[in-house]
Amino acid sequence: MSQADPDPRIDIGEDVHAQYRVLRDTAPVSREAPEGAWNVARYEDVRTVLKDHHGFSSLISQRTLEDPEAVPSMLFSDPPVHDRLRGLVSRAFTPRQVGAQEASIRERCDGLIRALVESREPDLVTALAAPLPVGVNAQMLGVEDGDFETFKRWSDTIFGNIGDILMDAPSEAAIRAAEAMDAYFLERIAELRRRPVGHLLSDLVHVETEDGRLTDAELLMFCRLLLIAGNETTTSLIVGAVRVFHELPETFARLKRDPGLVPSFVEETLRLHSPFKMTIRRAARDVDLGGQRIAAGELVLPLIASANRDDRVFERPDEFVIDRDPNPHLAFGLGIHVCLGAPLARLEGRIAVEALVQHLDAIAIRDFDVASLEAFGAPASLAVELQPAHRA
Ligand code: HEM
Structure with a gap:
């Protein structure tokens, strides 16, 4: 690819970060086809979008645009609808609410890691990285133990189809999963209206402000959003951390010596292996960005994974x-x-x-395959080799 003739196509199978670098350097705001979405590659431009x-709307789904009755998800809505939904729901995500979950998350995590260590064919994703966030979200939504496996299946089916759902072409399986999940939660919501219990969904059912209560349809939308926004991304974060341990075993040894580095280790994993690789907006009016004119209505893809490796902001960005x-x-x-x-x-x-770090002395990925780890969404499975911690 020459400087003069940049090719703005992105092939996830190839070294995607090398392609992002070329985009940042030669075609920072560009698109693959005249009618296609605009890729936005540089940190400052992603930040701007x-x-x-006001300039870049989150009203993406055709369905929400065409049907005023449709209940938009918070993620894909603009003010004032967004502000109302976020205002009601954010009460459940205060530092106090999140902190109150710490002990139960630790307990859940310890149990999963013990089972992982004892497994004859340890799989990081199926044993830990997927069930941890699904379990945390299921608990927040009051999913009962016996329903957990079904909940996980709905979550996988819906997430596996997210691109098509946004573009209004969901598969039969995704439609059935969404309907079954809606029916399940509608029943739960009705019960919770009669008898509140101490979990997030119950709090949301009863939360009341000057904006009024959340409707059943809004509550359902929130249950779906937690699945879409919260499960797969957190799975990817845990996979990203183990990828770092595989590629740089000295980081594992360093954390063992100095666990105080865990928070900055997690931040750097989020930067280098960003789980939410890109998001999407629609230009609300004609906008100039990175030397290009983006017309009202055109789609824009802020490439978060590219922004996070922009050498205009981060020194040694690929390290x-x-x-x-x-x-x-x-x-x-x-x-x-x-x-x-x-x-x-x-x-x-x-x-x-x-x-x-506490339960193991080492962890490595078997059959390490960069392309599958760079794909959108977390891998469905990831075989690992473990060395259990040597206890004196
Ligand atoms: C490492 C894990 C996660 C990453 C990397 C991540 C990333 C993101 C990003 C980039 C957005 C903004 C998207 C946009 O502007 O278009 C977002 C929004 C959101 N995330 Fe997360 N997320 C993670 C985990 C979670 C979890 C665990 C939850 C909840 C249980 C959650 C709930 C949400 C919600 C509700 C929104 C929508 C906020 C709004 O529209 O105002 N996310 N997330």
């Missing part, structure tokens, strides 16, 4: 620097849609890393 919710400070990565987004679950995701990430 995420912060400017893992365990104590990088400052680390202003955009892994959780920015502006009015900044990740509501970030404190919870950070807590889960820290607890998982601490538990791995």
Whole structure:
């Protein structure tokens, strides 16, 4: 690819970060086809798009655009609808609410890691990285133990189809999973209206402000959003951490010696292996960005994973620097849609890393395949080799 003739196509199978670098250097705001979405590759431009919710709308789904009755998800709505939903729901994500979950997350994580260590064919994703966040979210939503496996299946089916769901072409399986999940939660919501219990969904059912209560449809949308926004991303964070241990075993030894580095280890993992690789906006009016004119209505893809390796902001951007400070990565987004679950995701990430370091002396990935780890979404499975911690 020459400087004069940049090719703005991105092939996830190839070294995607090398391609992002070329985009940042030669075509920072560009698109693959005249009618296609605009890729935004540089940190400053990604920041601009995420912060400017007047210029870049989150109303993406055709269905929400065409049907005024449709209940939009918080993630894909603009003010004032967004502000109302976020205002009601954010009460459940205060530091106190998140902190109150720490002990139960640790307990859940320890149990999962013990089973992982005892497994004859240890698989990081199926044994730990997937069930940890699904379990935490299921508990927040009051999913009962016996229903957990079904909940996980719905979650996998819906997430596996997220691109098509946004573009309004969900598969039959995703439609059935969404309907079954809606029916399950509608029943739960009706019960909770009669008899409140102490979990997030119950609190949301009863929360009341000057904006009024959340409707059943809004509550259902929130249950789905937790699955979409909270499960797979946190799985990817844990996979990313183990990828770092595989590629740089000295980081594992360093955390064993100095567990105080775990928080900055997690931040650097979020930067280098961003779980939410890109997001999406629609230009609300004609906007100039990075020397390009983006017309009203056109789709824009802020490439978070690219922004997080922009050498205009980060020194040695492709290196893992365990104590990088400052680390202003955009892994959780920015502006009015900044990740509501970030404190919870950070807590889960820290607890998982601490538990791995405590229970193991080493961990490596079998059949390491970069392309599958760079794909969108977390891998469905990841075989690992473990060395249980030697106890004196
Ligand atoms: C490492 C894990 C996670 C990452 C990297 C992540 C990343 C993100 C990003 C980038 C956004 C903004 C997207 C945009 O602006 O278009 C977002 C939004 C959101 N996230 Fe997360 N997320 C994670 C975990 C979670 C968890 C655990 C929850 C909840 C249990 C959660 C709930 C949400 C919600 C509700 C939104 C929408 C906020 C809004 O529209 O105002 N996320 N997340």
